Amino acid sequence: MPTTRMARYGGIAAMIIAAGAVSLPAWGQAAAPTSPAAAHVNAAQSRSFAGDLAAARQATAKYSTNLARAKADGYQIITMMMPNMGYHFLNPKISGFDVRKPQILVYEHVAGRWQLGALEWVFTSVPKHPPLPNATYGFFPAACHYADGTFIPHADAATCPATAPKTGAKFTFWHPDLITMHVWVWYPNPDGLYASTNPLIAPFNKG
Numbered sequence: 001m002p003t004t005r006m007a008r009y010g011g012i013a014a015m016i017i018a019a020g021a022v023s024l025p026a027w028g029q030a031a032a033p034t035s036p037a038a039a040h041v042n043a044a045q046s047r048s049f050a051g052d053l054a055a056a057r058q059a060t061a062k063y064s065t066n067l068a069r070a071k072a073d074g075y076q077i078i079t080m081m082m083p084n085m086g087y088h089f090l091n092p093k094i095s096g097f098d099v100r101k102p103q104i105l106v107y108e109h110v111a112g113r114w115q116l117g118a119l120e121w122v123f124t125s126v127p128k129h130p131p132l133p134n135a136t137y138g139f140f141p142a143a144c145h146y147a148d149g150t151f152i153p154h155a156d157a158a159t160c161p162a163t164a165p166k167t168g169a170k171f172t173f174w175h176p177d178l179i180t181m182h183v184w185v186w187y188p189n190p191d192g193l194y195a196s197t198n199p200l201i202a203p204f205n206k207g
Contacts, residue, residue: 059100077149084197117187138196
């Protein structure tokens with residue numbers, strides 16, 4: 001990718017974090033017995049985690065059914081409907097991990113309306129310490145992205161086609177291999193808070 005394009009979207013290439021690791025039971029499991037002191041620490045961690053999720057939800061509430069507001073704030077489409085996920089919208093100005101500022105908003109679309117389903121943070125490598133307790137990750141290969149939400153996996157920024165091969169849409173940006181962390185704070189997910197896909201989204205797969 002030419003230097004000017006990389007500078008414009010440079011934030012996405014600097015998403016490595018250093019957050020404190022915590023130890024909590026997996027979703028749906030009971031914690032093992034602990035000493036009173038350890039129990040106090042775990043309770044404090046649980047409250048902190050709940051606070052983080054509440055903060056993420058509160059900060060993104062303005063986008064929950066208002067895609068136009070998200071676009072006005074800098075989020076732009078990077079994928080069409082991905083089965084059992086949704087449409088992904090990225091704000092290239094956001095880098096690093098801030099629970100109140102996800103890089104990506106994942107929307108569901110049905111009957112002409114948009115509903116926020118998941119928030120997503122991206123990293124250039126697996127975080128040394130989980131940014132949220134028990135976090136699990138997905139993977140998105142290096143790709144060229146286009147203005148209509150189409151993309152093509154592509155390892156070299158410098159050789160991205162200027163327009164989408166199938167649709168002719170204008171090239172917007174390229175990113176390297178990314179580690180992804182979905183957090184389903186706006187739509188229930190029986191597969192877990194951090195699962196990449198959500199079986200309950202299946203009815204929306206046709207967009």
